[in-house]
Amino acid sequence: MLDNQGMLTETKKPTSQEFIAGMREAGRLASEVLDHVTPFIKAGITTGELDQICHDYMVNVQKTVPAPLNYQPPGYPPFPKSICTSVNDVICHGIPGDRILKDGDVVNLDITVITQTGYFGDTSRMFAIGEPSILAKRLSQITYECMWLGIAQVKPGCTLGDIGHAIQAHAENAGYSVVREYCGHGIGQVFHDEPQIVHYGKPGLGEKLHEGMTFTIEPMINAGKRDIRTMPDQWTVKTKDRSLSAQWEHTLLVTQKGVEVLTWSEGSNPPPECVAGLHFRPSA
Numbered sequence: 001m002l003d004n005q006g007m008l009t010e011t012k013k014p015t016s017q018e019f020i021a022g023m024r025e026a027g028r029l030a031s032e033v034l035d036h037v038t039p040f041i042k043a044g045i046t047t048g049e050l051d052q053i054c055h056d057y058m059v060n061v062q063k064t065v066p067a068p069l070n071y072q073p074p075g076y077p078p079f080p081k082s083i084c085t086s087v088n089d090v091i092c093h094g095i096p097g098d099r100i101l102k103d104g105d106v107v108n109l110d111i112t113v114i115t116q117t118g119y120f121g122d123t124s125r126m127f128a129i130g131e132p133s134i135l136a137k138r139l140s141q142i143t144y145e146c147m148w149l150g151i152a153q154v155k156p157g158c159t160l161g162d163i164g165h166a167i168q169a170h171a172e173n174a175g176y177s178v179v180r181e182y183c184g185h186g187i188g189q190v191f192h193d194e195p196q197i198v199h200y201g202k203p204g205l206g207e208k209l210h211e212g213m214t215f216t217i218e219p220m221i222n223a224g225k226r227d228i229r230t231m232p233d234q235w236t237v238k239t240k241d242r243s244l245s246a247q248w249e250h251t252l253l254v255t256q257k258g259v260e261v262l263t264w265s266e267g268s269n270p271p272p273e274c275v276a277g278l279h280f281r282p283s284a
Contacts, residue, residue, distance in 0.1 A: 026121030027262030035267030103130030164201025218249030
């Protein structure tokens with residue numbers, strides 16, 4: 001039916017209702033992987049062990065495909081694991097391995113599943129190991145608020161610049177910087193699609209959103225400068241100045257009146273106070 005490059009062998013185009021139902025399922029399943037692994041994220045475990053826990057849950061329980069495993073965009077080697085684990089100064093695409101998590105670390109787990117019907121759900125959360133520093137807690141909180149302030153902009157007629165500006169302004173007002181080399185993306189029956197959702201910009205500029213679009217918002221915010229460095233494995237991206245970095249991610253649907261967060265489950269973190277009153281889940 002599909003492979004984890006996101007290529008469907010079946011060409012029949014789904015109806016809009018089928019597409020939305022498929023994306024809701026994919027989003028929920030991706031979020032439930034994070035719910036499942038959360039109790040295991042503590043000092044003494046390796047990032048490789050966390051990867052194995054997530055892989056087993058996806059493959060054996062959910063019957064989903066881990067989208068990152070062997071994913072190979074042009075110019076990259078195949079990604080060798082099922083999730084990304086980005087610790088401390090790693091911005092994104094950290095490869096799980098022998099690294100042992102210790103008290104004070106912060107780690108992002110990025111999950112993408114492919115459902116049996118070929119839909120992708122993509123989400124990530126930050127986790128603190130033991131008691132993190134005040135800086136690490138503040139950076140994670142501000143980054144979480146950045147994501148949600150971007151989400152709160154989403155509605156038909158909103159522009160990509162509206163989203164980017166809301167994120168950039170909040171991050172920079174806190175004294176942080178926005179990574180510009182990586183961004184959110186369209187998603188559906190392929191892993192990465194148009195449009196590119198950059199996390200900086202000016203209000204009113206860029207493509208306008210319309211009902212039915214699905215994409216991710218996933219700001220990467222650095223405590224120091226925004227400059228990056230890529231490791232020899234060609235995947236792991238770190239802050240150039242070795243400052244801490246944080247990221248949160250949701251997959252979203254543009255609805256008739258606003259936004260729906262698709263990557264939602266029982267263990268999802270509640271929205272922050274800065275978006276109090278935002279309606280982001282479908283009515284029962």
